[in-house]
Amino acid sequence: MTTSISRRTFLKGGLAAAGAIAASSLPLPAAVKGETGQELATLIDIRKCIGCEACVEACKEANAAKFPEPEKPFPKMYPSRVKVSDWSDKREVMDRLTPYNWVFIQEARVTVNGKEETYTFPRRCMHCQNPPCADLCPWGAARKLKNGITRIDADICLGGAKCEKVCPWHIPQRQTGVGLYLDILPGLAGNGVMYKCDRCYNRLEAGNLPACIEVCPENVQKIGPRNEIIKEAHAIAKEINGYIYGEKENGGTNTIYVSPVPFKDLNRAIEKGPGRPHLKPVSDAMAHADNLAKAMVIAPIAGIAAAAGKFYAASKKRGQHEEGRK
Amino acid sequence: MKTYARESAADRKWLKRFYIMLFAVMAFTGFGQMPIFKRYYIADVPGLGWSADYYKTHYIHYVGAALLLGLLAYWMVDYLLTGRREFRLTGSAYVRIALLAGIVITGIFRVLKNLPDVVFSPGFTMFIDIAHLGFMMVYLMAALIFLIFRSGWTQGIDD
Numbered sequence: 001m002t003t004s005i006s007r008r009t010f011l012k013g014g015l016a017a018a019g020a021i022a023a024s025s026l027p028l029p030a031a032v033k034g035e036t037g038q039e040l041a042t043l044i045d046i047r048k049c050i051g052c053e054a055c056v057e058a059c060k061e062a063n064a065a066k067f068p069e070p071e072k073p074f075p076k077m078y079p080s081r082v083k084v085s086d087w088s089d090k091r092e093v094m095d096r097l098t099p100y101n102w103v104f105i106q107e108a109r110v111t112v113n114g115k116e117e118t119y120t121f122p123r124r125c126m127h128c129q130n131p132p133c134a135d136l137c138p139w140g141a142a143r144k145l146k147n148g149i150t151r152i153d154a155d156i157c158l159g160g161a162k163c164e165k166v167c168p169w170h171i172p173q174r175q176t177g178v179g180l181y182l183d184i185l186p187g188l189a190g191n192g193v194m195y196k197c198d199r200c201y202n203r204l205e206a207g208n209l210p211a212c213i214e215v216c217p218e219n220v221q222k223i224g225p226r227n228e229i230i231k232e233a234h235a236i237a238k239e240i241n242g243y244i245y246g247e248k249e250n251g252g253t254n255t256i257y258v259s260p261v262p263f264k265d266l267n268r269a270i271e272k273g274p275g276r277p278h279l280k281p282v283s284d285a286m287a288h289a290d291n292l293a294k295a296m297v298i299a300p301i302a303g304i305a306a307a308a309g310k311f312y313a314a315s316k317k318r319g320q321h322e323e324g325r326k
Numbered sequence: 327m328k329t330y331a332r333e334s335a336a337d338r339k340w341l342k343r344f345y346i347m348l349f350a351v352m353a354f355t356g357f358g359q360m361p362i363f364k365r366y367y368i369a370d371v372p373g374l375g376w377s378a379d380y381y382k383t384h385y386i387h388y389v390g391a392a393l394l395l396g397l398l399a400y401w402m403v404d405y406l407l408t409g410r411r412e413f414r415l416t417g418s419a420y421v422r423i424a425l426l427a428g429i430v431i432t433g434i435f436r437v438l439k440n441l442p443d444v445v446f447s448p449g450f451t452m453f454i455d456i457a458h459l460g461f462m463m464v465y466l467m468a469a470l471i472f473l474i475f476r477s478g479w480t481q482g483i484d485d
Binding site for chain 1: 337359360361362365366367380381384385388389391392393395396397398399400401402403404407408434437438439440441442443445448451452453454455456459
């Protein structure tokens with residue numbers, strides 16, 4: 001048996017090990033551990049990414065225990081239009097998001113000043129500041145944590161995929177044949193569990209960095225209090241005359257990309273589709289809820305005023321009527 | 327005096343119709359928050375395609391909630407100022423009011439949850455999400471039972 005080691009594999013292995021040693025020797029500030037309850041964000045400097053996929057492999061390894069182990073055959077679902085989503089036989093897929101792959105490397109070939117350049121960068125859940133997946137989940141299975149993580153609880157999720165539909169990047173991915181729906185009405189309601197990056201919430205709680213950050217040989221990612229991350233992103237963008245993505249998208253996210261190339265160019269160049277999110281500008285999906293919440297404060301005041309006005313008018317009319325009878 | 331009572335009664339009849347219509351819209355758009363309308367062909371009914379769009383049903387649900395809050399506030403104050411002299415609330419009305427209070431309070435918390443910078447604990451989030459649906463289901467069942475037994479909201483003061 002011959003073993004061939006490509007340059008990429010060598011780089012991946014060697015640099016990942018070096019990165020892990022370097023990162024693990026650093027003490028984690030309390031804020032990064034999530035102990036302070038502060039909202040944490042990650043900074044992704046795409047200039048540094050070499051596309052080695054060490055983060056992808058580390059994520060798979062660190063989160064293996066969270067991955068679905070579906071029971072087969074799947075219960076028959078009604079009506080027949082309900083589709084099965086089964087990734088359990090394609091666990092090795094690494095070039096898109098799946099229930100078994102929560103981060104992947106996206107590649108963009110762009111022309112900068114007449115020269116063709118290739119950029120690679122990790123893509124995963126953006127961990128929005130006001131996540132529509134958590135806001136609109138009918139069961140509370142998806143929720144935002146105080147430290148800025150948006151997490152789907154696999155024990156509660158019924159796999160309706162509403163989170164995937166309302167997510168501006170369609171990040172969560174479904175696996176059929178697993179989860180709570182099997183114990184309720186598997187044929188008539190639910191369809192598995194939705195999976196996505198939970199920013200290694202358990203590692204953060206234990207004082208460790210998310211696996212993708214810890215293993216990166218190029219220190220592409222960094223985690224810290226959001227205001228500090230934003231400040232740093234702006235400093236880098238200013239220095240390189242670059243661009244920022246994620247600060248304002250969907251009203252603000254906790255994943256901030258910095259690039260020397262405009263994101264509209266990167267968006268044009270990346271492969272997009274199911275499990276492969278875009279890099280388009282995104283307006284705040286929950287803005288309507290914020291605006292209408294104000295209407296909900298005004299409406300009862302208007303109702304009270306209308307009832308009081310009616311009472312006042314009736315009293316006045318009654319007074320006039322009684323006056324007339326005298 | 328009777329004239330005012332008659333006017334009030336006419337107003338109430340109109341408002342009651344509006345309330346029933348509004349409640350039907352709230353129930354429909356509320357159930358539409360679950361991923362069932364597409365699965366069960368409801369969104370395939372001509373004219374109901376929008377019901378599979380979660381943002382549209384959510385928007386309508388919010389507009390309806392504002393109207394409902396306005397209407398309930400109006401009724402509450404109107405009852406305290408004039409209504410209680412003209413009619414009495416029935417036992418079933420008190421059951422409805424308690425269930426409505428449950429729907430409204432859990433609904434308010436759901437609205438708060440959806441605001442930026444408001445984060446509830448996972449357990450509380452799940453509780454309000456499920457309780458909101460639970461109160462609504464019980465309300466609909468109670469309304470059906472009261473309809474069968476012809477138990478309305480009010481009875482005349484002399485009844």
